Amino acid sequence: MTPVIALVGRPNVGKSTLFNRLTRSRDALVADFPGLTRDRKYGNGMLGDKAYTVIDTGGISGDEAGIDAAMAEQSLVAIDEADIVLFLVDARAGLNVADEAIANHLRVNQKKTWLVVNKVDGLEEHSAMADFWQLGLGDPHPIAAAHGRNVTALIEEVLEPF
Ligand code: GDP
Ligand code: MG
Numbered sequence: 001m002t003p004v005i006a007l008v009g010r011p012n013v014g015k016s017t018l019f020n021r022l023t024r025s026r027d028a029l030v031a032d033f034p035g036l037t038r039d040r041k042y043g044n045g046m047l048g049d050k051a052y053t054v055i056d057t058g059g060i061s062g063d064e065a066g067i068d069a070a071m072a073e074q075s076l077v078a079i080d081e082a083d084i085v086l087f088l089v090d091a092r093a094g095l096n097v098a099d100e101a102i103a104n105h106l107r108v109n110q111k112k113t114w115l116v117v118n119k120v121d122g123l124e125e126h127s128a129m130a131d132f133w134q135l136g137l138g139d140p141h142p143i144a145a146a147h148g149r150n151v152t153a154l155i156e157e158v159l160e161p162f
Contacts, residue, residue: 004055004081008086010090010096057078091128125142
């Protein structure tokens, strides 16, 4: 069975940018303002001879009302459907209360979860990771989705058991 990777995290951390890179599509809307992806969006990709499916989500803001509630609901469904969860956070924004709320949810989930710190371009990786250890989800994995930095290596590692 093709492994399914869900991309979750608060709006604007770079989920759609990573989705586009992993599926080589331009379909997911990437924007400077949050919340454009309201539904779940599916795409397929290949790494070597391994196929995978990716689910993009609108994001969980931690302040769930109205459309935010609908987005959060979509993220929970995506987590349910996935074999692997990539929890994205933003190295430039630093650790956020919404990240902590999402981490609390993910820690009690059964799914294999990877903590992915995006937007490390131009930052020193080691110090950019420091804050994120306290989320309690293991090693933070630095990437720059917009530039492709560390992305292939991460997905290789993520798909290793499949
Ligand atoms: P989403 O709301 O989580 O789907 O985030 P988007 O993919 O729409 O990206 C939000 C913003 O972050 C956009 O302006 C992207 O260009 C920017 N972005 C995404 N990845 C990176 C990255 O690796 N480095 C930097 N500097 N910006 C990024
Ligand atoms: Mg998006």
